[in-house]
Structures are given as C-alpha cells and as structure tokens.
Amino acid sequence: xxxxxxxxxxxxxxxxxxxxxxxxxxxxxxxxxxxxxxxxxxxxxxxxxxxxxxxxxxxxxxxxxxxxxxxxxxxxxxxxxxxxxxxxxxxxxxxxxxxxxxxxxxxxxxxxxxxxxxxxxxxxxxxxxxxxxxxxxxxxxxxxxxxxxxxxxxxxxxxxxxxxxxxxxxxxxxxxxxxxxxxxxxxxxxxxxxxxxxxxxxxxxxxxxxxxxxxxxxxxxxxxxxxxxxxxxxxxxxxxxxxxxxxxxxxxxxxx
Numbered sequence: 001x002x003x004x005x006x007x008x009x010x011x012x013x014x015x016x017x018x019x020x021x022x023x024x025x026x027x028x029x030x031x032x033x034x035x036x037x038x039x040x041x042x043x044x045x046x047x048x049x050x051x052x053x054x055x056x057x058x059x060x061x062x063x064x065x066x067x068x069x070x071x072x073x074x075x076x077x078x079x080x081x082x083x084x085x086x087x088x089x090x091x092x093x094x095x096x097x098x099x100x101x102x103x104x105x106x107x108x109x110x111x112x113x114x115x116x117x118x119x120x121x122x123x124x125x126x127x128x129x130x131x132x133x134x135x136x137x138x139x140x141x142x143x144x145x146x147x148x149x150x151x152x153x154x155x156x157x158x159x160x161x162x163x164x165x166x167x168x169x170x171x172x173x174x175x176x177x178x179x180x181x182x183x184x185x186x187x188x189x190x191x192x193x194x195x196x197x198x199x200x201x202x203x204x205x206x207x208x209x210x211x212x213x214x215x216x217x218x219x220x221x222x223x224x225x226x227x228x229x230x231x232x233x234x235x236x237x238x239x240x241x242x243x244x245x246x247x248x249x250x251x252x253x254x255x256x
Contacts, residue, residue, distance in 0.1 A: 068166030
C-alpha cells in the first residue's frame with residue numbers, strides 16, 4: 001500500500017495578469033506518495049470544489065513530460081527538486097510527511113500570469129515565428145542517402161530539438177533570459193543541411209525578437225540546471241557565433 005503524506009501547501013492565487021495575487025494556505029492530507037505532483041493538485045482541487053472554493057488553475061496537457069505546459073516553481077525551484085524532471089513527472093515520494101511546499105507560477109515579466117499558476121508563454125511563440133521556415137522542395141521522395149548527414153550532426157540537432165519550450169530556463173535565470181530556449185530552436189535547424197538556405201536570416205530575426213521580450217544572458221548557468229531536458233549551454237555559444245556571422249552575411253547579401 002502506498003504511503004500517505006500530510007502536507008502544508010502555500011499556493012499562489014491570482015485572478016488575472018493585472019490582479020493582486022496572494023498565497024492560499026492548504027492542508028493537503030492523505031496524499032499518496034506515488035501520486036505525481038499534478039495528481040496531488042487534482043486531489044486538492046477536488047477537495048476545494050467540495051468546500052465550494054474555486055479550484056486552482058494550472059497548466060497541463062500531456063502529463064508525459066513532453067509538452068512543457070506544466071511548469072511551476074516548487075519551493076523556489078523550476079519544476080521542483082528532482083533534476084531533469086518536469087512538474088508532471090515529479091512524484092510526491094520526493095517529499096516528506098509534514099513538508100511545507102510553496103507553489104508559484106513562473107516569475108518573469110515576459111510570462112504574465114493568466115490565472116493562479118498558469119502563465120502566458122506567447123513570447124516564445126514570437127521567437128519561433130520570427131524564424132520563418134526552412135526550404136523543403138516537394139516532389140517525389142528522395143533516396144534515403146541523397147543528403148548524407150554525419151551522425152554527430154544529427155545527434156547534435158536532436159539534442160537541441162529535445163527542448164519542450166516549458167520556460168524553466170527563463171524562470172530560473174536571474175535576468176529572465178531566453179538564450180537557452182532560442183539557441184536550442186536555432187541549433188536544431190542551423191546544423192542540418194535543410195536549414196542552411198535561411199540560416200543567417202533566421203538567426204538574426206530570432207535573436208533580435210528574443211531581445212525584445214527577454215533579459216540578457218550573463219552566464220549564470222541556472223537555465224541548464226533547471227532545464228528538464230538538460231539542453232547544453234554550448235548551444236548559446238553557437239547561437240552567439242552565428243548571430244555575429246549573420247550581421248555580416250545578411251548585409252553582404254543585401255548589397256548584392
């Protein structure tokens with residue numbers, strides 16, 4: 001039988017982006033240690049509804065650690081105490097009976113609170129949209145080996161593509177910087193042959209859009225530590241290199 005936990009929760013409540021927020025104290029008793037963190041919130045919400053209290057709003061979708069919508073701050077840590085784990089995959093056995101758990105939304109100006117624990121991540125969408133498209137000629141299917149891609153390149157691209165856009169990097173950064181997210185989205189295209197035609201325009205557009213919404217990177221490294229997919233910091237260096245090159249190459253193309 002699963003061990004039951006009695007917990008003290010301090011959960012952030014806020015009715016909208018311009019409303020005054022405050023913590024709600026909740027006694028979360030008889031929580032199964034095998035429950036996930038979101039399942040614990042489900043149990044709490046069911047009890048709040050039974051007491052005629054409005055349930056807590058929080059983001060979730062797949063609950064499989066792949067969509068990025070579940071992220072919250074748990075005791076001051078993005079996604080909680082377990083490294084390389086999303087909030088939905090964090091289980092209550094990581095906590096002890098009698099613990100006090102503080103649950104807050106991402107605290108970043110670029111992610112305004114929509115309600116309670118749910119934030120607006122559309123600033124990330126603006127960065128991706130600025131990247132545009134990649135050229136992909138249509139027609140008959142090419143031979144599998146028509147575009148040879150070294151395994152190291154494919155692996156590096158896949159490592160970058162693992163980013164789920166949850167926003168933990170921004171929430172953990174003292175500057176609310178989005179360099180890790182942006183560099184991952186750039187790198188998984190910029191290293192592949194299919195990503196070369198738009199490489200320099202994409203890089204300049206995405207980096208400058210990022211700078212419109214987010215703070216500057218000062219190499220704290222908190223973004224990597226908070227990232228549930230452990231996106232490497234190296235990608236930020238690759239992005240900075242490509243951005244410098246893009247300023248030269250895009251001006252050269254414009255003058256032709």
